Amino acid sequence: MATERPSFELAKGINGLDKIVLRESRSRSAEVYLYGGHVTSWKNENGDELLHLSSKAIFKPPKPIRGGIPLCFPQFSNYGPVESHGFARNRIWEVDASPPPLPSNSSSNAFVDLILRPTEDDLKMWPNNFEFRMRVALGSEGELTLTSRIRNTNSDGKPFSFTFAYHTYFSVSDISEVRVEGLETLDYLDKLKNKERFTEQGDAITFESEIDRIYLSTPTKIAILDHEKKRTFVVRKEGLADAVVWNPWDKKSKTISDLGDEDYKHMLCVEAAAIERPITLKPGEEWKGRLELSAVPSSYSSGQLDPKKVLQ
Ligand code: TA6
Numbered sequence: 001m002a003t004e005r006p007s008f009e010l011a012k013g014i015n016g017l018d019k020i021v022l023r024e025s026r027s028r029s030a031e032v033y034l035y036g037g038h039v040t041s042w043k044n045e046n047g048d049e050l051l052h053l054s055s056k057a058i059f060k061p062p063k064p065i066r067g068g069i070p071l072c073f074p075q076f077s078n079y080g081p082v083e084s085h086g087f088a089r090n091r092i093w094e095v096d097a098s099p100p101p102l103p104s105n106s107s108s109n110a111f112v113d114l115i116l117r118p119t120e121d122d123l124k125m126w127p128n129n130f131e132f133r134m135r136v137a138l139g140s141e142g143e144l145t146l147t148s149r150i151r152n153t154n155s156d157g158k159p160f161s162f163t164f165a166y167h168t169y170f171s172v173s174d175i176s177e178v179r180v181e182g183l184e185t186l187d188y189l190d191k192l193k194n195k196e197r198f199t200e201q202g203d204a205i206t207f208e209s210e211i212d213r214i215y216l217s218t219p220t221k222i223a224i225l226d227h228e229k230k231r232t233f234v235v236r237k238e239g240l241a242d243a244v245v246w247n248p249w250d251k252k253s254k255t256i257s258d259l260g261d262e263d264y265k266h267m268l269c270v271e272a273a274a275i276e277r278p279i280t281l282k283p284g285e286e287w288k289g290r291l292e293l294s295a296v297p298s299s300y301s302s303g304q305l306d307p308k309k310v311l312q
Contacts, residue, residue: 008112010095013040014059020095022110022138030110030138035061037093037114037134040068042144042293050233050295052169052267055260064089066258067169067267069146071134074126074162076244076275077191082126085167091116099133102147111137128160129153143294150289152281161280165244165273166291168235172268173228175247180205180270182222183243188213189276207268210249216276218243224270225298232298237272239289244271 013019013033019040022030031041042050053067064070064085073088074080096115104111116132123129133149152160172178181204189195191212200215204225222243224233237243246269248256253264272291279287 006111007109017059020112024110024138028142032136034093036089038065044142050171052171054263056258058258062090070167072165072167076163076165079163106139108140111135146291148289149286151286152283154283159280159282161278163275163278165271167271170233170268172226175207175265177227179225182219183215186215188215210252212246214275215243217241230298232296234294236292240272240274242273242275244273
């Protein structure tokens with residue numbers, strides 16, 4: 001069990017923004033900006049960056065940081081009354097010095113607890129009091145875990161509902177050589193076709209053009225196989241029924257001012273999310289959504305994952 005004493009460094013990041021650095025043995029590290037509670041870096045034991053950060057990312061509030069792991073709360077995309085993807089990703093979070101205990105089975109104490117509470121202006125836009133706590137932890141095997149706890153602190157007895165996503169940008173060697181396994185035969189809403197509902201075929205997902213889909217009622221494990229890098233990302237999630245898969249491809253990329261024209265070749269967003277069924281909390285109630293990312297060498301043969309390393 002991890003002790004409840006976190007180990008992290010507070011440092012200055014790009015444009016003087018505060019960031020937290022987590023370090024584990026053998027070059028493993030992660031970085032989280034207080035701006036957005038935004039994970040911008042996750043490195044393995046060789047110092048390889050595992051998340052994609054846009055070559056044109058702007059680290060200047062109020063523009064959200066492009067790449068890493070933006071947090072979408074209290075709204076995913078335009079599914080609700082506030083700005084697209086909500087406001088959590090462009091607010092300044094604080095380090096939470098005394099969070100309620102959070103059980104962990106990792107022996108690592110490279111973690112930090114952050115908290116976001118609404119400002120007066122936020123309450124005008126979205127009239128709900130909340131506490132959004134997030135622990136970012138780098139485990140002893142290099143795994144990155146984000147645990148969000150969102151509590152309704154309304155004093156007027158009002159419940160609230162929200163949608164949510166960890167909008168993770170994975171770094172891949174060549175998008176044309178990547179496949180995603182775990183979403184076969186599931187229903188999805190196609191954002192490129194007016195959110196119409198379709199059913200995925202039996203094969204793993206591969207990429208040869210723009211994709212923007214919300215897969216519904218997904219399993220707790222999804223794998224992203226990077227053939228060229230011989231690396232598999234394993235996404236494990238709890239409390240997050242849906243999974244978004246997004247790559248803007250060449251034409252859309254050119255319309256996104258803070259994304260380099262060629263970035264789409266080296267990124268893939270696979271986002272653990274709660275979208276189709278919004279989460280509703282009564283006052284005093286708390287929701288928990290956990291994301292665990294690991295990167296393992298893939299023994300890629302005939303399109304199969306190495307069952308020992310990935311599926312167990
Ligand atoms: O998660 C996919 C998506 O909702 C896409 O539709 C796409 O526009 C993307 O997020 C990026 O959104 P952003 O607001 O960060 O430009």
